[in-house]
Amino acid sequence: MQAGDVELELQVGVAKAGKYATRESGDTLEMIERPNGGLSLVLVDGQRSGSAAKRISNLVARKAVSLLAEGVRDGAAARAAHDYLRTYRQGKVSAELHIVSLDLVTRTIVISRNSHCPVLVFHADSLQRLDAPSQAIGIHASTKPVITELRVAANTWVVAFTDGVLDAGHRLGSSLDVADLVASFIQEAEGDAPALADAILSRALELDQGRPQDDMSVLVLALLPDENIGGTRRMTVRFPVRPF
Amino acid sequence: MQAGDVELELQVGVAKAGKYATRESGDTLEMIERPNGGLSLVLVDGQRSGSAAKRISNLVARKAVSLLAEGVRDGAAARAAHDYLRTYRQGKVSAELHIVSLDLVTRTIVISRNSHCPVLVFHADSLQRLDAPSQAIGIHASTKPVITELRVAANTWVVAFTDGVLDAGHRLGSSLDVADLVASFIQEAEGDAPALADAILSRALELDQGRPQDDMSVLVLALLPDENIGGTRRMTVRFPVRPF
Numbered sequence: 495m496q497a498g499d500v501e502l503e504l505q506v507g508v509a510k511a512g513k514y515a516t517r518e519s520g521d522t523l524e525m526i527e528r529p530n531g532g533l534s535l536v537l538v539d540g541q542r543s544g545s546a547a548k549r550i551s552n553l554v555a556r557k558a559v560s561l562l563a564e565g566v567r568d569g570a571a572a573r574a575a576h577d578y579l580r581t582y583r584q585g586k587v588s589a590e591l592h593i594v595s596l597d598l599v600t601r602t603i604v605i606s607r608n609s610h611c612p613v614l615v616f617h618a619d620s621l622q623r624l625d626a627p628s629q630a631i632g633i634h635a636s637t638k639p640v641i642t643e644l645r646v647a648a649n650t651w652v653v654a655f656t657d658g659v660l661d662a663g664h665r666l667g668s669s670l671d672v673a674d675l676v677a678s679f680i681q682e683a684e685g686d687a688p689a690l691a692d693a694i695l696s697r698a699l700e701l702d703q704g705r706p707q708d709d710m711s712v713l714v715l716a717l718l719p720d721e722n723i724g725g726t727r728r729m730t731v732r733f734p735v736r737p738f
Numbered sequence: 739m740q741a742g743d744v745e746l747e748l749q750v751g752v753a754k755a756g757k758y759a760t761r762e763s764g765d766t767l768e769m770i771e772r773p774n775g776g777l778s779l780v781l782v783d784g785q786r787s788g789s790a791a792k793r794i795s796n797l798v799a800r801k802a803v804s805l806l807a808e809g810v811r812d813g814a815a816a817r818a819a820h821d822y823l824r825t826y827r828q829g830k831v832s833a834e835l836h837i838v839s840l841d842l843v844t845r846t847i848v849i850s851r852n853s854h855c856p857v858l859v860f861h862a863d864s865l866q867r868l869d870a871p872s873q874a875i876g877i878h879a880s881t882k883p884v885i886t887e888l889r890v891a892a893n894t895w896v897v898a899f900t901d902g903v904l905d906a907g908h909r910l911g912s913s914l915d916v917a918d919l920v921a922s923f924i925q926e927a928e929g930d931a932p933a934l935a936d937a938i939l940s941r942a943l944e945l946d947q948g949r950p951q952d953d954m955s956v957l958v959l960a961l962l963p964d965e966n967i968g969g970t971r972r973m974t975v976r977f978p979v980r981p982f
Contacts, residue, residue: 506975511968522771525975526803529796531762533975552773556807559770563800598979646979688974695970720978724755726939727978730932731750731769731777733971734964735842735890 501720502648504596506535507688509695509712513543513658514705517736520547521656521711522555526563531598534562537713539590539609539656541632547709554579554589554631568593572606572639576631588630591639592654594715601646603715606639611660614673615644616651616680621673651680651690652715658708659694663701670701687716745964746892748840750779751932753939753956757787757902758949761980764791765900765955766799770807775842778806781957783834783853783900785876791953798823798833798875812837816850816883820875832874835883836898838959845890847959850883855904858917859888860895860924865917895924895934896959902952903938907945914945931960 512519520540527533538555540547557578561571572593579589590609597604605613605624612625628640644650653676662670675697679690691714698710756763764787768780780802784791801822805815816837823833834853841848849857849868856869872884888894897920906914919941923934935958942954 501981502979504975504977504979506973508971508973510971518775519971523973524771525769525973527766527768527796527799529793529800549773552771552807555771556773556804560800560804560807563796563804596979688972692972717979725978727752727754727763728932728936728974728976729750729752729767729769730974731748731972733748734969735746735748735840735961737745 502646502717503720505687505716505718507686507691507714509691511695511699511706511710513707513709516544518545518548519709519711520544520551521709522548522551523711523713524555524559526559528562528595528597529565532596534559534568534593534595535713535715536562537592537654537656537711539709539711541588543709550579550587550589553582554591558591558593562593562595568595568604568606569639569641572608572631576608576637579632583632585633588632590630590656592713593639594652594654594713596646596715603644603646603650603652605642605644605652608637608639611655611657614653614676616676617647618649619681621677623673646717648717648719650717651676651687653690653694654713655694656709656711658706658710659698659712661708662698662710665707666701666703668701670698687714690714746890746961747964749931749960749962751930751935751958753935755939755943755950755954757951757953760788762789762792763953763955764788764795765953766792766795767955767957768799768803770803772806772839772841773809776840778803778812778837778839779957779959780806781836781898781900781955783953783955785832787953794823794831794833797826798835802835802837806837806839812839812848812850813883813885816852816875820852820881823876827876829877832876834874834900836957837883838896838898838957840890840959847888847890847894847896849886849888849896852881852883855899855901858897858920860920861891862893863925865921867917890961892961892963894961895920895931897934897938898957899938900953900955902950902954903942903956905952906942906954909951910945910947912945914942931958934958
């Protein structure tokens with residue numbers, strides 16, 4: 495049996511928290527089914543925080559997912575989202591953009607970064623840190639994403655996050671080594687992709703003493719050997735609904 | 739303290755299975771954040787099954803979510819999805835469409851039906867069966883959705899499903915009373931919204947003896963008293979990835 499014959503399970507976990515004392519997170523995460531198979535996750539961190547940031551991140555995410563839903567390739571969707579934001583806000587407002595896709599046509603995971611935050615990839619106990627310099631979208635001419643393609647293979651974990659996680663604890667003189675946390679989580683088989691997203695967010699919140707200094711979002715995508723999940727697809731969402 | 743002052747938790751659970759011996763489900767479920775607050779879930783059952791049905795349901799879902807993401811109201815999005823499909827396929831192909839939204843501007847749950855399947859609403863132990871006659875989209879002129887708006891309130895459960903669930907067991911002379919299953923699940927506090935979606939799908943699969951006679955999708959949205967979830971938003975996805 496070849497590697498490609500193994501049945502796999504895709505797991506996605508997302509955990510988000512807003513900056514302390516703001517009404518909403520300025521980060522937006524959207525997911526869309528790819529028309530030819532697979533799915534794409536779009537994570538956008540709008541400049542600044544609160545509702546101004548939210549409007550920007552929502553605008554960018556919406557543009558990207560609508561193109562991806564039409565079958566536009568990831569790199570073109572990221573470029574279009576940039577052009578759109580730059581035109582709409584005249585190059586005055588930036589956003590950081592991640593697109594993480596499972597493409598079942600090419601049998602690859604496609605990771606597009608327009609962010610100063612690294613994306614971490616773990617495969618069979620080895621870490622690849624995707625941290626090539628890349629520009630935020632919305633400001634400069636001809637900004638393009640840094641794209642990495644990985645072959646679909648069992649025991650692959652992809653971890654993306656926004657700078658509220660990257661910088662957690664800085665104000666208090668501590669810092670979060672996400673790679674270290676992820677490595678021990680995977681090696682000690684502590685749980686699934688949603689549990690890992692939660693563990694990273696919890697640690698980031700802890701380092702900011704429960705008062706996040708910026709919007710925090712964590713996205714984990716994992717391809718694991720199938721544990722008899724059958725043919726069922728599942729999705730869950732949970733969030734707090736504030737009083738009037 | 740008034741009802742509106744209580745912190746609530748939104749829970750969404752989706753479970754989907756494809757018709758037996760087809761490569762993919764012809765149902766599509768997409769979720770999108772509403773630009774002014776809240777989220778919308780769009781569930782589409784394309785006519786027939788397999789890849790032809792999938793192309794139709796994907797097209798309709800994409801049109802609806804892209805409009806909802808721009809702030810278009812649910813009824814207008816459903817009408818537009820109808821007009822679009824009818825124009826595109828010249829009135830020859832139909833689809834059933836559900837839109838279930840949590841609208842945080844109006845503080846309502848908005849349920850739009852273009853389906854012969856009922857939507858079940860449970861609130862404080864009483865069942866409301868939303869089963870007013872409504873047309874599938876794509877065929878007739880001026881088709882519109884049947885819309886129900888419910889005030890946001892704790893202990894509200896909304897359950898929508900496609901006809902693979904409605905008709906489960908028919909071929910074998912049995913049938914599934916979803917309302918009965920939901921009522922006992924809620925009364926006996928058996929679990930959360932994802933667990934309820936799973937329970938309904940499992941029972942439907944059982945009645946078809948593990949060989950679903952049609953695509954089956956279940957969507958559960960629940961508003962429950964907050965159980966100390968804090969400010970974190972969470973999403974999870976799981977699905978099988980088949981070999982090449």
